[in-house]
Every structure is written in structure tokens, then in C-alpha cells.
Amino acid sequence: MPSLFIPPMPPLAPDDVSGLxxxxxxxxxxxxxFPARCFHQPVVPLRALGKTLVLAPGSEAIKAVLTTQSGSFQRLRMGRRVLSPIVGEGILVSEGDVWRRQRRAMAPAFTPRVVPxxxxxxxxxxxxxLPAIxxxxxxxxxGLTQTLALDIxxxxxxxxxxxxxxxxxxxxxxxxxxGIGQPRPTDFLLPPSVPTLVDWRRARFRRRWVALIEAIIAERPVLENGEEARDLFDLLVRAFGVNGMTPGQAVVDEVATMIVAGHETxxxxxxxxxxxxxxxxxxQEAVAEEVGHVDLSPEGAAAALxxxxxxxxxxxxxxxxFPPAFMTGREAVEDVALCGQIVRRGAMLxxxxxxxxxxxxxxxxxxAFDPGRFLDGPEPDRFAFLPFGAGPHVCIGAQLAMTEAVLVLARLVQLYQFAVVDDEPVLPVGVLSTRPSRAVRFRFTPRG
Structure with missing residues (x-):
């Protein structure tokens, strides 16, 4: 059996790392x-300047926080502080009734019937x-995948x-x-009422970003009365309305959220x-053999999946x-037992x-990189594999993301053989998503 490829990784934190x-x-x-002991301990409590920081990497801990005991937790306020400049009050940061209304408005655009x-x-x-590569x-x-994902x-x-x-x-x-989207310790430790220099820079970014989103919306053909909704934007407008000729702030925020989440991840x-x-x-050749005679045209794409x-x-x-959403966070809203540990109200997880x-x-x-694990044997446990999260806040666009990634990858391999130009290591960099540590260049050769 050929040896398995093990991608390089950045070094882990020492086991005695503090919360700070x-x-x-x-x-x-x-x-x-994170320290290596997170691979073996379901819950790791730490302290950071008097505040409790709980690392919860275990399957049972994650299941409890996101599903069975989700009522004892809310999204981290840090997330709102860091993400609001780019997603406003969108579905990625909202809670409660606001979040439920947003979820209901978007749900029709992400049902299985829209997959074709x-x-x-x-x-x-x-x-x-792809033929233009x-x-x-x-x-x-x-750069190629960013451009194509944004087009889609x-x-x-x-x-x-x-x-x-x-x-x-x-x-x-x-x-x-x-840059300013990278979370700072102050984002976790300071209350939202205490602004920082980075918050000022984020507010300045926010003004330029909203202007861009509004300009994008203004380019779009207006939906006439009585017309069927064409896409997600039409559904958002009908759910949240507009103010005269200006899109409401809720529409702007959800458009920004869908652009960022939809193309970045x-x-x-x-x-x-x-x-x-x-x-x-x-x-690569195993994929090439599979896609060789599959119809990936617009007419055949849905059936090809x-x-x-x-x-x-x-x-x-x-x-x-390399999950794009490599981590999530929560705050305890009450004292709660988690895998035998008491997590106090206000603790950050x-x-x-x-x-x-x-x-x-x-x-x-x-x-190791081994796709065979998803071909041979049983499906992984539900709470061992969570690329799109779990529970009430599971990614609403998961099916779209999988459909896009599979069809694009299949078409790329159908057209080309490709290889990395150099052997320099490429590391995952987890900030808000999982980006490569450097620009990686490939050489493409048409398949004959």
C-alpha cells in the first residue's frame, strides 16, 4: 500500500499554555x-486575565454545546465585535428572534429542490x-478559486x-x-462598550464596505411587481423590504454575509x-478515471452529483x-455541567x-490525506465530522457549498492534469477561515 501523504502543520501550543x-x-x-492535550481531553479549562476560557475539542463536549445543551450557551460577543464590520447584523452574528426571522427568510433559497x-x-x-486557465x-x-467562487x-x-x-x-x-478581522485578545476580554483602536479601523472599513455592497445591489435588475423571485436577493428583499430605492440595512447585511460566507469558504x-x-x-488520477465520461454540462450537472x-x-x-470554519465559540449564559466539569456563567468556550x-x-x-476513509466502511460519527457545524446554527449553505466544490473539482480534473510548481511547505492559516500560508502556483496540462 502506498504511504499516505501527511500535510505539514504549524506547531501546536505548549501544554502549559495559558488562556491569554x-x-x-x-x-x-x-x-x-491549542495545546496537544486537546486531542485527549474533552474539556480544558484555562484562565485569561481573570476570565474563564474553556477549550472544548471533544466530540461529546461539542455535541452538548451545539445541540443537547445549546440553550445554556450563546454566541460569543467577540464574534459580533470582529465580524459586524463585514456582516453587520447578519445571520452569522445574530441571536434569538432576529436570527430565527433571518433563517426563515433564507431557507427557501437553500432547500434540496433548488439543487438542479x-x-x-x-x-x-x-x-x-476553467477552460481559460x-x-x-x-x-x-x-486566486483562481476565489475568482470562480465569487462568480458563482x-x-x-x-x-x-x-x-x-x-x-x-x-x-x-x-x-x-x-488584518482587522484577526481576533485580538482585547476582542475577547474587553466589553463591547470599551472601544479600541482596531474597533475604529473596523468602523472605517465598515463605511467603505457598505458603500460597495450598496453599489453592487444598485447594479442589479429590479424585480417587477408580480415577478417570481429569481434568487436569494429577491427572497431577502421580500422578507426584509426596502426603504424607497435604498435597500434596507437588513438586506445589505445579509447580502454581505452571503458574499463573504458563500465565496470565501x-x-x-x-x-x-x-x-x-x-x-x-x-x-488525482482516481478522480480523473471517475469523471472521464461524466456529463458535467449545465444540463447534466445535477444528475452527475x-x-x-x-x-x-x-x-x-x-x-x-482543513475545514474553512476551523473553530466556533460560545459563552455560557448559566452554570452548566460539561463532560464532568462545571462551566460557570460568563465563561468563554x-x-x-x-x-x-x-x-x-x-x-x-x-x-494523513486519505479520501478512502469516506469510501470504505461506515460513515463517521455525526459529531466526529463537522465541517459545517451542527445544531440550530448549522451552516444554511452547506449543500450549496458541497455541490459547488464537487462539480468544480470534477470539471477541473476532467480538463487538466496539474501539479504544484515547488516543494515549499504550505501551512493552513486559521483566522476567520482556513487560508494557505502563501501563494501556491500550479502548472496545468490539458488532458489528451
């Missing part, structure tokens, strides 16, 4: 913020972009192209993710799947090793999904 040490490390990279339409849109975008030169693959988001959510706004939008998202998932196939040719088990397994393995996905008690060869 974890918070400082989170600013740099969430994949290096989404698959057709995805296939059209992939069919336009230059051969005979090196290509920045993360524009078509599926707004029935328009990203030609006029794609460049500035990608630059602003990257600037935010790798899929772009990163696709990058890691392509990078892994570039490093492990035998799995069931004919792509190997491609799907590759995507799932990429999501296991961090749930590192990436450590759950690499737990040696749950996975064989947990650090």
Missing part, C-alpha cells in the same frame, strides 16, 4: 493556538472559467456577474481577513482539495483536514473543529 496565550496565538493562526438550478449555474460558471505557465490557484456567488445569489466588482471585493475581503475548500490532489497524483463518489470523498477529506477532525480516538491516520 491561546488568545494571542489565535490572532496569528488558529491551527497553532444551482448545479446548472455552477456548471455554466465553471464551463466559462493558461497552460505552459504557473497559476495562482487560490454572483450568479446564484444575484443573477449577475462579478465582472465590475469582483476585484475590489476580493481585495477588501482579503484585507479584512488578514468555498474558495478555501476548493483550494485545499486541489492542492491535495496536486501533491498526491494517484488520487450521484456519479461522483470519489470526487466527493476528496472534497470531504479536504474539509476534514472555544470549539476547534479542526482538532475534532484529527482526533486519534475518532480517526485512523488522523493527520
Amino acid at each position: 496565550g491561546v488568545l494571542f496565538r489565535l490572532k496569528r493562526n488558529g491551527f497553532g493556538a 438550478t444551482l448545479a446548472r449555474h455552477i456548471a455554466v460558471c465553471a464551463g466559462d472559467a 493558461p497552460t505552459g505557465t504557473s497559476v495562482d490557484v487560490f 456567488a454572483a450568479v446564484t445569489m444575484f443573477s449577475m456577474t462579478s465582472a465590475t466588482f469582483g476585484g475590489i471585493l476580493r481585495r477588501m475581503v482579503t484585507s479584512f481577513m488578514m 468555498t474558495a478555501t475548500a476548493l483550494f485545499w482539495a486541489i492542492w491535495l490532489l496536486g501533491r498526491v497524483p494517484r488520487w 450521484t456519479a461522483l463518489p470519489v470526487t466527493t470523498a476528496v472534497v470531504r477529506e479536504a474539509l476534514r483536514l 472555544l470549539l476547534p473543529f479542526w482538532m475534532l477532525h484529527r482526533n486519534p480516538g475518532l480517526w485512523r491516520d488522523p493527520d
Whole structure:
């Protein structure tokens, strides 16, 4: 049996790391913020300047926090502080009745019955972009996946192209993710009423960002009275309304949320799947054999999904090793018992999904790239594999993300052989999503 490829990882925090040490490390990279004992202890309580910080990497702990005892927890206020500049009061940060109203408004756009339409849109975008990849030169693959994911988001959510706004939008998202969107210890430790210099910079970003989103919305064809809703934007407008000719703030916030969540997470998932196939040719060829005679045209894309088990397994393995949402957080709203430990009201909890996905008690060869684990044997336990979260706040766009990643990857392999140009290590950098540590260039060769 060939040896398994083990992707390089940043070093873990020392086992005696303090809670404050974890918070400082989170600013740099969430994949290096946690100690190794999190692989063996379901709950790790720490202190950070007098506040309780609980690391909850265990399957049972995550299940309790997100589902069976979810009423004892709320989203971290830190999340609102960091994310509100880019998503406003959108579904990623809201709670209670506001969140329930937003979820109901968006749900019709993400039901299984819309998959054929989404698959057709995805296939059209992939069919336009992928054949244009230059051969005979090196290509920045993360830039490629970002551009394509944004094109798909524009078509599926707004029935328009990203030609006029794609460049500035990608630059602003990257600037935010790798700059003021990185969580600081003060974001966790200071109350929202105490502003910081970073908060001022975030407010300045917010003004420019909202202006861009409003400009994008203004480009879109207006839906006439009596017309059927064409896409997610129409559903949002009908759910939240508009103020004269200006979209309401709720619409602006949800549009921003869907752009960021819809294109950033899929772009990163696709990058890691392509990078892994570039490093492990035998799995790339296994996908090539599967997709060789599959109809991935706009007409055949939806039906093709069931004919792509190997491609799907590759995507799932990429999501296991490098989940775009590598971590989530909660705050205890009451004293609660969690895996034998008492968690006091006000305690902050961090749930590192990436450590759950690499737990040696749950996975064989947990650090290795092995899509076969999703082809042979039983499905993993429900709370061993959570690339889209779980419970009431599970990712509403999970099915769209999987459909997009599988169809794009299948079409790419159908068209090209590809390999990484150099052997320099590439590490996952977990800030708000799981980005590569550097620009990685590939060489593409058409399949004959």
C-alpha cells in the first residue's frame, strides 16, 4: 500500500499554555493556538486575565454545546465585535428572534429542490472559467478559486456577474481577513462598550464596505411587481423590504454575509482539495478515471452529483483536514455541567473543529490525506465530522457549498492534469477561515 501523504502543520501550543496565550496565538493562526492535550481531553479549562476560557475539542463536549445543551450557551460577543464590520447584523452574528426571522427568510433559497438550478449555474460558471486557465505557465490557484467562487456567488445569489466588482471585493475581503478581522485578545476580554483602536479601523472599513455592497445591489435588475423571485436577493428583499430605492440595512447585511460566507469558504475548500490532489497524483488520477465520461454540462450537472463518489470523498477529506470554519465559540449564559466539569456563567468556550477532525480516538491516520476513509466502511460519527457545524446554527449553505466544490473539482480534473510548481511547505492559516500560508502556483496540462 502506498504511504499516505501527511500535510505539514504549524506547531501546536505548549501544554502549559495559558488562556491569554491561546488568545494571542489565535490572532496569528488558529491551527497553532491549542495545546496537544486537546486531542485527549474533552474539556480544558484555562484562565485569561481573570476570565474563564474553556477549550472544548471533544466530540461529546461539542455535541452538548451545539445541540443537547445549546440553550445554556450563546454566541460569543467577540464574534459580533470582529465580524459586524463585514456582516453587520447578519445571520452569522445574530441571536434569538432576529436570527430565527433571518433563517426563515433564507431557507427557501437553500432547500434540496433548488439543487438542479444551482448545479446548472455552477456548471455554466465553471464551463466559462476553467477552460481559460493558461497552460505552459504557473497559476495562482487560490486566486483562481476565489475568482470562480465569487462568480458563482454572483450568479446564484444575484443573477449577475462579478465582472465590475469582483476585484475590489476580493481585495477588501482579503484585507479584512488578514488584518482587522484577526481576533485580538482585547476582542475577547474587553466589553463591547470599551472601544479600541482596531474597533475604529473596523468602523472605517465598515463605511467603505457598505458603500460597495450598496453599489453592487444598485447594479442589479429590479424585480417587477408580480415577478417570481429569481434568487436569494429577491427572497431577502421580500422578507426584509426596502426603504424607497435604498435597500434596507437588513438586506445589505445579509447580502454581505452571503458574499463573504458563500465565496470565501468555498474558495478555501476548493483550494485545499486541489492542492491535495496536486501533491498526491494517484488520487488525482482516481478522480480523473471517475469523471472521464461524466456529463458535467449545465444540463447534466445535477444528475452527475450521484456519479461522483470519489470526487466527493476528496472534497470531504479536504474539509476534514482543513475545514474553512476551523473553530466556533460560545459563552455560557448559566452554570452548566460539561463532560464532568462545571462551566460557570460568563465563561468563554472555544470549539476547534479542526482538532475534532484529527482526533486519534475518532480517526485512523488522523493527520494523513486519505479520501478512502469516506469510501470504505461506515460513515463517521455525526459529531466526529463537522465541517459545517451542527445544531440550530448549522451552516444554511452547506449543500450549496458541497455541490459547488464537487462539480468544480470534477470539471477541473476532467480538463487538466496539474501539479504544484515547488516543494515549499504550505501551512493552513486559521483566522476567520482556513487560508494557505502563501501563494501556491500550479502548472496545468490539458488532458489528451
